[in-house]
Amino acid sequence: MGRLSTPDLEHMYSDILKGLSVHFDSLLITDILETARRFPRLQLGYALNRNQMTSKTWLVDSLYQTSQGRLGRVCVLGGWYGVLGALLLHDHRFDIERIESVDIDPSCEEVALSLNRSHVDDGRFVFRFADMHEIDYVPADYDLIVNTSCEHLGDLPAWYAKVPEGTLLVMQSNNYFGIEGHVNCVNSLAEFKAQVPLAEELFAGELALKKYTRYMVIGRR
């Protein structure tokens, strides 16, 4: 058999995703398929690739174990295309009032809103265009702040200093040096922990992926 043309290939992948969405009864897969159709960007593939999904699934499961699922008002910083927000909102183990997905790149907004279409209409997913260094976290009064983009911050301690004491935090970094925008990679979990010293540590671990290791801490500021 010869190779498929690009339109036929797209048709085939679309059929597979539609079938999976029926089999798993998953609005998440439906939203991903529709978003891929509307915003065919390489970056969207990166945001949903195996390493990213492994890292996010690790986060979701570890967060469930440490919180028993009661999350309330959640802020996801550097939320990119809203993948983590979607995974949390579609996970029925969690009790979530609302997720605010924050990003400094305005081009993320339309993609994140599409990927979270199931939860935009009921107001449980919102996108906020902002620099996380500029947010006033005291009046925002989040129950949980997630920052999986610590490797992207030139001055991570300055951001950390703005987070109110006692706030529940989930943070990830990695040792994936040499990638554009990765200005704050670390060499070890100990180095990461020193950048964001928690008052109460609930979880700390590392996940070896094919090209790099991801580090995560969960606890109270």
Ligand SMILES: C[S@@+](CC[C@H](N)C(=O)[O-])C[C@H]1O[C@@H](n2cnc3c(N)ncnc32)[C@H](O)[C@@H]1O
């Ligand atoms: C490549 S993405 C996500 C990387 C992260 N390791 C993850 O998997 O979630 C990093 C995101 O952080 C955003 N970002 C970087 N600096 C930021 C800042 N100061 N405030 C808000 N968003 C920021 C970027 O625009 C980008 O969408």
